[in-house]
Amino acid sequence: MEVVQQIDGWTVRLWWPEGPVRSGPRRITIEPADDAADGPASPGISTTTLRRIDLATAKAEAAETAPASGEVxxxxxxxxxxxxxxxxxxxxxxxxxxxxxxxxxxxxxxxxxxxxxxxxxxxxxxxxxxxxxxxxxxxxxxxxxxxxxxxxxxxxxxxxxxxxxxxxxxxxxxxxx
Missing domain, CATH: 1.10.10.10 (Winged helix-like DNA-binding domain superfamily/Winged helix DNA-binding domain)
Known part of the structure; x- marks a missing residue:
């Protein structure tokens, strides 16, 4: 299960395993967005970008689409x-x-x-x-x-x-x- 967020010139993918969402993501990947030419992504990932990742919203989105524990x-x-x-x-x-x-x-x-x-x-x-x-x-x-x-x-x-x-x-x- 994956939730995607766009932050500045970055695409942030947060991934949870199949099943009910009980905690934060298992994996996070950060890549330059497809439309980010030489913008904020060119110098590298900053701490500001990392702080802008909205884990609470991503977890809520993942929990909405995740099956209930009995369905897995x-x-x-x-x-x-x-x-x-x-x-x-x-x-x-x-x-x-x-x-x-x-x-x-x-x-x-x-x-x-x-x-x-x-x-x-x-x-x-x-x-x-x-x-x-x-x-x-x-x-x-x-x-x-x-x-x-x-x-x-x-x-x-x-x-x-x-x-x-x-x-x-x-x-x-x-x-x-």
Whole structure:
């Protein structure tokens, strides 16, 4: 969920993970506005610009459009059985890695804490095993890396694999973009 503010010659994007808005943004990016040629953006971001970011208004806007806490589906409940079925039937296949990457990316986006152990419990695997599988998903190009913290996004390669899976037959809803 993203709220955009225009401040002087800057575009400020404030981002919250999917789900109810309970605190400030998870990420803020500040870039020169498209129409800012050599105006206030040319010397760099000033403390005045930073002070003009209206966090309270942005949080209120995000909270208005965010789903209520009960509306957010737990990806483990939706996709965990699909990954479990694929694991039991195919082992660590490309389809399994793509579903695992989907679960991981969606949990990371919701701001969940310690979700690798939760994934492991759902899949009846040890957390170390799930971490190894996530590393394989990253190495094989199904999940991006986000610095030195949990998270990542699905890649087009992962989405292409997910598009071939009959989620209904595995007892889950098809993922949406």
């Amino acid at each position: 589906l737990n990806p483990l409940e939706v996709y965990g059985p699909a990954a479990g079925s694929l694991l039991g039937d195919e082992g660590v296949s490309t389809r399994y890695l793509a579903v695992l990457a989907l679960i991981y990316a969606r949990l990371a986006a919701t701001g969940s804490q310690a979700f690798v152990p939760r994934i492991a419990k759902t899949l009846y695997r040890r957390p170390e095993t799930v971490r190894d599988h996530l590393k394989a998903a990253r190495r094989q190009g199904y999940l991006t890396t986000v610095g030195r913290r949990a998270g990542g996004d699905l890649t087009a390669k992962a989405q292409a694999v997910l598009d071939t899976i009959d989620f209904a037959a595995l007892g889950a809803e098809p993922p949406t973009q």
